[in-house]
Amino acid sequence: MKILFITHSFNSLSQRLYCELTGRGHQVSIEFDISDSVTEEAVALFQPELIIAPFLKRAIPESIWSRHRCLIVHPGVPGDRGPSALDWAIQRGVDEWGVTVLQAEAEMDAGPVWASANFPMAATRKASLYRNQVTEAAVRAVLKAVERVAAGDFEPQRVPGKPHELMKQSDRHIDWQTDCSALVLAKLNAADGFPGVADSLFGQPCHLFDAWPEATLRGVPGTVLGWRETAICRATPDGAVWIGHVKRPGGIKLPATLAFPEATDLPELPLAGCWKAADPTWQDIAYEEAAGVGFLSFEFYNGAMSTAQCRRLTEAFRWATTRPTKVIVLRGGSDFWSNGIHLNTIEAADSPADESWANINAIDDLAEAILRCESQLTVAAVGGNTGAGGCFLARATDFVWVRDGVMLNPHYKNMGNLFGSEFWTYLLPPRVGAAGAAAIMRHRLPMTAAESVQLGFYDACLPGPGFAVDVARRAAELAAMPDIGEQLAAKAARRAADEAVKPLAVYRAAELAEMRRNFYGFDPSYHVARYHFVSRSPHSWTPRHLARHRDLDWKVPA
Numbered sequence: 001m002k003i004l005f006i007t008h009s010f011n012s013l014s015q016r017l018y019c020e021l022t023g024r025g026h027q028v029s030i031e032f033d034i035s036d037s038v039t040e041e042a043v044a045l046f047q048p049e050l051i052i053a054p055f056l057k058r059a060i061p062e063s064i065w066s067r068h069r070c071l072i073v074h075p076g077v078p079g080d081r082g083p084s085a086l087d088w089a090i091q092r093g094v095d096e097w098g099v100t101v102l103q104a105e106a107e108m109d110a111g112p113v114w115a116s117a118n119f120p121m122a123a124t125r126k127a128s129l130y131r132n133q134v135t136e137a138a139v140r141a142v143l144k145a146v147e148r149v150a151a152g153d154f155e156p157q158r159v160p161g162k163p164h165e166l167m168k169q170s171d172r173h174i175d176w177q178t179d180c181s182a183l184v185l186a187k188l189n190a191a192d193g194f195p196g197v198a199d200s201l202f203g204q205p206c207h208l209f210d211a212w213p214e215a216t217l218r219g220v221p222g223t224v225l226g227w228r229e230t231a232i233c234r235a236t237p238d239g240a241v242w243i244g245h246v247k248r249p250g251g252i253k254l255p256a257t258l259a260f261p262e263a264t265d266l267p268e269l270p271l272a273g274c275w276k277a278a279d280p281t282w283q284d285i286a287y288e289e290a291a292g293v294g295f296l297s298f299e300f301y302n303g304a305m306s307t308a309q310c311r312r313l314t315e316a317f318r319w320a321t322t323r324p325t326k327v328i329v330l331r332g333g334s335d336f337w338s339n340g341i342h343l344n345t346i347e348a349a350d351s352p353a354d355e356s357w358a359n360i361n362a363i364d365d366l367a368e369a370i371l372r373c374e375s376q377l378t379v380a381a382v383g384g385n386t387g388a389g390g391c392f393l394a395r396a397t398d399f400v401w402v403r404d405g406v407m408l409n410p411h412y413k414n415m416g417n418l419f420g421s422e423f424w425t426y427l428l429p430p431r432v433g434a435a436g437a438a439a440i441m442r443h444r445l446p447m448t449a450a451e452s453v454q455l456g457f458y459d460a461c462l463p464g465p466g467f468a469v470d471v472a473r474r475a476a477e478l479a480a481m482p483d484i485g486e487q488l489a490a491k492a493a494r495r496a497a498d499e500a501v502k503p504l505a506v507y508r509a510a511e512l513a514e515m516r517r518n519f520y521g522f523d524p525s526y527h528v529a530r531y532h533f534v535s536r537s538p539h540s541w542t543p544r545h546l547a548r549h550r551d552l553d554w555k556v557p558a
């Protein structure tokens with residue numbers, strides 16, 4: 001079927017639907033929702049058999065829905081209508097939620113229902129719910145709806161419902177004197193990653209994001225008790241919570257201590273016990289050990305890895321290599337494994353060019369430490385979406401096991417034609433061939449976990465449910481191999497042979513020469529793209545590689 005996506009952006013949900021539908025032989029083209037006239041033009045050019053809106057912030061114009069079948073993906077159960085669907089569901093503490101695919105009509109979300117899928121609600125952040133449970137349910141519901149459209153004999157039914165309001169900041173307000181920690185966490189979770197909860201810190205207005213529980217610290221409710229690395233801890237009547245990120249008026253979302261440097265005048269609240277995982281508290285890097293395997297988690301907000309985070313993670317990794325283990329598993333975070341260098345901290349730096357340079361060198365140091373590790377076999381357990389440099393950082397390990405359902409974007413050019421580093425020129429071509437590597441970089445398209453394994457880029461795609469358990473079992477099996485000594489020796493020999501052909505330093509220098517041009521050269525594309533990315537600027541055109549109907553040689557098939 002010829003399917004046109006009308007979407008606010010090509011976000012992870014749209015990417016997943018795109019891969020699922022194209023993988024089933026449908027022809028999908030994409031137009032960003034920029035204006036009614038642009039959408040009308042896209043429809044005229046593509047002449048789709050079906051229009052799907054995976055992620056829209058505005059209504060589809062009547063000129064389109066009255067002439068074409070348009071299916072809206074609504075993140076709510078049948079009968080739920082209106083904006084802030086997930087926010088209300090989280091804040092009301094419902095047990096079950098769902099996704100409904102309904103036909104666009106004049107009244108928002110009131111059209112007949114083509115399919116729906118439910119999931120048990122999880123106590124997590126809105127953005128996490130969206131990227132995981134909502135996305136999985138949306139895939140099931142959209143595939144079902146497309147099947148029904150193709151069959152031609154399905155009669156979609158109307159479901160009665162009443163629209164709810166847009167959730168306002170007054171609905172999200174935190175009273176630090178009376179709201180217990182669980183309620184504070186629920187309010188912050190319902191607002192993460194957008195719009196956050198309007199509040200104030202150090203007498204200044206700001207929006208709060210990225211809340212973590214705290215098991216032991218106590219203080220006068222509402223006061224900021226202190227800081228740890230980039231987060232701050234604030235007391236509630238029955239304990240405290242950590243705030244990882246904040247956004248000041250007119251600014252961008254930043255680590256809390258970067259947005260409010262005065263926080264570091266308060267007491268530092270360091271973790272006892274090195275990298276070892278502690279009780280619930282703010283801990284972005286945590287280490288555990290079992291059955292000869294070291295597990296290193298790095299829960300970096302949005303998968304973004306700043307210079308300081310890369311350096312601390314390198315230190316933690318080097319420390320992990322000194323442990324009496326045979327395997328190290330790099331777990332990444334629960335939502336993202338890694339999205340490469342931290343574009344927000346770069347944007348906020350006095351010299352974004354210098355900070356980009358420092359950050360890419362710091363992430364390359366980490367990749368190099370992984371590549372040069374001879375004391376353990378290394379595994380990347382990619383359980384969350386991964387983009388750009390993060391995809392190649394994972395490939396620096398000996399084995400990459402990826403969770404089915406994860407979306408990968410192993411390319412850089414979408415960020416202002418960035419060349420990329422993280423040793424991708426060493427790591428990618430042997431896996432997919434020189435032409436394959438060039439195609440991945442040029443096409444700039446998302447890839448599913450299964451595709452990454454079919455291409456030979458990653459090593460195994462493991463089922464979603466039970467992924468962590470499966471990884472632990474497989475890693476323990478590796479560690480228990482009777483010939484683990486020989487395996488490690490063979491790994492060291494392979495690295496030495498590669499080094500003799502072309503040293504890692506040569507790959508790195510060549511990549512960084514290109515990156516230096518991106519950061520300091522005449523062409524400002526990377527700086528412009530980064531500014532728009534971190535400012536979340538609405539798109540003003542759809543890139544050609546997505547809007548296939550705008551290809552110069554596009555012809556409406558006869």
Ligand code: COA
Nearest residue numbers: 011012193302304339340341342343344387388389409415
């Ligand atoms: N630095 C800082 N923030 C980042 C980031 C990065 N490298 N990558 C993602 N984020 C943030 C986004 O700004 C967004 O923030 P929000 O909480 O304010 O919404 C959040 O992570 C989710 O990103 P989004 O783009 O909405 O998610 P997605 O799943 O739709 O897309 C990617 C995933 C990876 C395709 C996309 O985020 C991306 O292109 N990231 C940049 C990758 C990059 O170029 N890295 C630098 C080169 S190594």
